């Protein structure tokens with residue numbers, strides 16, 4: 001009988017070791033592989049940074065709770081484990097303990113709620129553009145739950161989702177598909193629309209996810225403080241080609257953006273002119 005206690009202790013020790021190593025492994029993954037495994041992908045945009053910070057605060061509070069509960073659990077498992085000849089005391093109810101953990105849990109939820117609302121304000125409200133920003137402010141800023149960015153210097157891009165691509169329209173009427181090009185350091189406000197079914201705009205490194213819903217205009221924003229390419233994927237199952245509905249935001253220097261958007265406008269107009277010409281030709285042929 002005495003021999004059976006040893007394998008049991010060994011099993012518990014093995015379980016504890018495995019759980020500890022697995023948890024620790026998440027935090028010790030090297031460099032880029034470990035980044036964003038447990039936390040959101042955060043890139044160089046203030047809203048994405050705030051989402052990441054808020055996530056980490058809640059994560060650390062959660063880890064502290066888990067740590068405390070597990071510490072008590074394992075302490076009790078060993079300290080009060082079954083022993084021959086000793087009967088466990090039978091306890092029923094403990095008012096101060098029960099009130100204590102109820103109040104503590106309520107306090108933790110209250111703290112998380114207050115912190116979340118403080119952060120939410122920063123996540124939903126666009127910040128001002130930087131000094132080098134491209135000034136393409138619009139006179140009217142139709143808003144749904146989103147105030148205009150301070151300083152009146154922003155770039156408003158109309159984003160339309162359709163099966164199965166994203167279409168972007170810039171203030172000078174230039175249009176691009178799949179890839180959006182924006183200037184660095186400029187607050188970009190996006191107006192999201194959908195032409196057929198619900199799609200969802202999400203470039204994880206540039207902020208939160210927002211649905212594009214037919215008949216509605218939803219607003220979001222980002223401000224990339226570094227140049228680079230940031231990729232995303234339609235985050236709402238929208239049909240058989242959903243997998244191909246990718247999105248890409250390329251952030252370039254303000255001067256490069258201005259050159260690009262002018263060129264894009266000319267190319268788009270040229271494309272439309274050619275299409276009209278072709279259409280006229282086909283119609284003329286059909287009429288003969």
Ligand SMILES: [Cu+2]
Nearest residue numbers: 199234238245
């Ligand atoms: Cu979609």
